Amino acid sequence: EAGVTQFPSHSVIEKGQTVTLRCDPISGHDNLYWYRRVMGKEIKFLLHFVKESKQDESGMPNNRFLAERTGGTYSTLKVQPAELEDSGVYFCASSQIQGRESEQYFGPGTRLTVT
């Protein structure tokens, strides 16, 4: 069974540009999550999709970040315009069920560098 995949693995962009990150969850997993680790900080939750609906957006830092999951399969996270402080590693995770007893499976992450 394929795990969570993310594309690209690494992206380098200039401040003010736009970047779109993609996540493909494990097949059959309705729940999809985005997390990120910015330099020197802990891994932080961004948002949670159930199928195509946003269940929890409480971790999204500001309106420069837009997440979508059209059709309830893969998800994209767009940063527009990118700022220097957006540099970090963006992780996607998926789970079959939601709730306290559901493990999340993480992808390898996308390393974003904003210069």
Add this chain to the structure above:
Amino acid sequence: DAKTTQPPSMDCAEGRAANLPCNHSTISGNEYVYWYRQIHSQGPQYIIHGLKNNETNEMASLIITEDRKSSTLILPHATLRDTAVYYCIVRVGGTGNQFYFGTGTSLTVIP
């Protein structure tokens, strides 16, 4: 935010058991304890989780004290590939869908 306390770093000899402690003194009755690890430059990897009883799987064992205020992750025969940052996470009640990662314990397995 993170409700757990872990030592920042530990060493373990290859082939020996690695015992990673975690304090979660404010845990509520319906909150699960999860363990993940992150090997350098990879995504967090699920290890094990439990509520009250001790749990064991092919990767590790989880020992939870009777009062649930602390737990220990045991890697029975540590290998060099187990060198990683280990996160003990209490799954918050309510919606309970997000994980709060703290700073974890950096485990180094020594040859």
